[in-house]
Amino acid sequence: MALDFRAIEDKWQRRWYSEKAFEPAPDERKPKFFFTVPYPYVSGTLHVGHGRTYTYGDVIARFKRMQGFNLLWPMAFHITGTPVLAVSAKIAAGDLEALKLYKDYVGTYEKDAKTVEKIVKSFADPKKVVEYFSSKIIEDFKSLGYSLDLSRQFTTGDREYNKFVEWQFHKYKKKGYLKQAAYPLLYCKSCANAAGEDDIQDGDTNPVDLQTFIALKFKVEGENAFIVSSTLRPETVFGITNMFVNPSVEYVKATVDGETWYVSQPAAEKLALQNHSVRVLEKISGEKFIGKTLVSPLGTKVTVLPASFVDPENASGFVHSVPAHAPYDWMALADLKKDEKTLQKYGIAEAVNAIKPIPLISSPGYGELPAVEICERMKIANAREKPKLDKATAELYKKEFYEGTLGRNCGEFAGRKIDEAKDDVIAWLKKKKVAADFYETTRPAKCRCGGQVIAAVMENQWFIDFNAHGWKDRANDCLERMFIFPSNYKKQFEDIFAWLDKRPCARRRGLGTQLPFANEWIIESLSDSTIYMAFYTVIKQIRRFGLKPEQLREEFFDFVFLGEGTAETVAKTCGVQPLVLKSIRKEFEYWYPNDLRHTAVAHITNHLSFFIFAHTAVFGPKHWPRALSLNEMLVREGAKMSKSKGNVIILSSIKEKYGADLFRLYVSAAAEFGSVLDFRDRDLEATRRSFVKWAELVLLLTELSEKAPKKQPDSIAVKWMLSKFETSVLESTKALEEFSLRNYVQSSFYSLLNAWDYFSRRSTEDEKAFVAKEIAERWILLLCPMVPHVCEELWEQSGGKGFASHAAWPEVREERIALEIEEAEDYVAAVFADLRKVKELVKIKATKATVIIGSKAKADALSKALEKAAKPEELVLTDEALKQYASRNFFELRGRKQLDEFGALKQATAFLSKESGLEVKVEREEDSVEEKRVRAMPFKPSIVLA
């Protein structure tokens, strides 16, 4: 009978979800297991990469359920942040790219073009985006057979959820985990808002970063004003020889925080956005500064000179000059010296000629004047050779930063390495009030709206401070107790924890929960999703009892989650029945903590770390998470999936394209958790063949079972097959307990299939029928977590009661595991391989084979000798041939017990004859008259063909 896999999947999905097969209630009689996978973000459809993660989760969940745990695996939706809003904004604005993308997405679910059009149009309302995609994602999850509890759904935009997150942030505030401080960020001038990578043109392919310049103040002689230069190398302040200005650029005179500064015009605007109070007084041409004398931060006198490389858009618009170590500065001076006209025009010839580069850093491989050397080496002709100069600058900077030492003229910093001294130099300059931070972008950037992106400073930014007193210790304590798989990621967590410092946790835009004590801030979307697993345990009852958001006050959650207060007092404060409160508290206490959370490796640095920290902040150790399992990403035919490549497989197409069970089997088998999975259609098709073969075999086994003899046939083959099967049950259970799905597939699927192939050649019809009856049902259950649909069907057809998904996980029948039988059969197989090999080698056409087994005397002598010797050289044996054989195979033989070789081969004679096409005779060396009998060794019989 053929199996219609698609119909089977439909049938069982219908039954599971209509019969609410996976919606558990607390049950004190059973051990609970609370399992979670992070909820998906609903700004679009999910793809096969998400499918990998959720599928692994489902296999684990189904296994635990069959093991007898009361298993809860709920699901909800994440809508917080900017993406959903951005989608709506683009659709509303008629953005063609967005329209096309979303028509594609919707088109995978809806056939009718008009319906698609209508739905996509409705996305101008963010709520519709969320409604549509969350319902479709549920369909996708169902189409893959995930055993989810769908009765606890919510979104992070729900009012009840907001109250929950508010409660969490009140806790943070009280514990002193929230801080406020100024914070530099990328900012779009025309949006007047922060700009993330997604908001910036080419932000994904050519990322923009912030960098911190040090602005240095140079007093203008004869004025109460400063020319402000800026640098990324403040340690070179000891080598300043002059100032550069771009003569063809307009500068401004402005009051900055009460002082008078000269900077470029763009610089003045940036300073204003970087938390300085700025008032522009007048515009001044750059030319006007040439020849002026300044007093440097170190008190030396320097002259302002013209240089065209100075860029008004970069930092403050003035550049001080360190010709000994800055290739640009050196070349600009060199150009100037040659430029008689300019020297004359501004009357600066004397000043220019007086300039001598001041060396201050010595680094290996360079002499006194590294900038001069590198310009000569790279054959740089003048200051206009930007690419070469940029390269020279980068090279020299790197060298001096890591290997350079500050010279004697560097005051208190003399003799120190740059990478260690740099921060101290900055602090020293700031203390002298001659330096300030100036933030700049790493490249010129534009917002998608067309506005310029610059570096700005956000005042009073809210931070979560992971270094707040004692928090890190608690988090490390929690991590220490957690089981993490694959285990090598534990180390990574430790490193991340050490590195975590302050993280901005609120923003000025996007969907989400407002900070309860500062309503203009929205809690950032990763910070609002750290302890929500607890919310699953209470939302169902909150809804059932019709609690209003305003009733979910701090006291409510304090009682429910922390057991603070009494039901009676809290009931009064919140207007909720004491019995209801107690019931909700009870459910929380039943399910919590989260026993296992499974997700992708990519979340280690953010979500998963925050998840651990947040739990230790809010809950006691009893309710800290217990375990994490992680899987790597997925690529398609060796290439990363991306919309632009058009190689994305969306979740909703999997069932139709491959079938849910096949997909589940394939992703489980194709890679270990810790490796990147290469999703290849070819491999999938190959897996399909094995899968179909298995399903048909199980059907056959079910049929065979009916003809099974009552009594177990006395046969090594049967014992061998039963032993193999029990070994597989044992190994599969162990593999699943360790979340090692690949080993589970290997053991329960591939190696058992191979074993059956061998067994079916090796056995009689009666023997097959007997074994079939013994293993058919348990084999179905063994694979049920992985390919549940077909297993339900086979289970039903074999007369199983209820859902296979609810059946008990097969117990190992250890008494059937007979290693000596497996060893004997392996021996038979090895002899058979030799037999075949010899048959091929001989020139004559043989019809008969005599297998001669090594004598008892040899076997005894061998085991005695092996016992005494620690290495091959120490073997004491009189028989020279045996000695040679023993020393060659020393380590292998040492691990083997004596074996009834004769018995094993004797009962396999018929099999050996049939398979080899030879008439096989087995005899002992002692009884043999063959000349070659002496060649027979223990475990290695001599074979004579005739």
Place this chain on the structure above:
RNA sequence: GCAGGGGUUCCAGAGCCUGGAAAAUGGGCGGGACUUAAGAUCCCGCGGCCUAGCGCCUUCGAGGGUUCAAAUCCCUCCCCCUGCACCA
């Protein structure tokens, strides 16, 4: 740059923690069986050399070390992948 992971056969990928016949398993390829044929399925083979024999040699990114013994432990070097903060 910092942090983490990795380099095993034609391909994917186990083995490494805990040293003891390297290459499980899947794919692919070649040969055979079964078929009118194809497909599916089953069997055999796929580093090299030799053989009335069941053997020998080579090999785990490169080089060195420890050890009776190294893919595995230690050191140096080369190459690849991932993450790096307001982005979910």
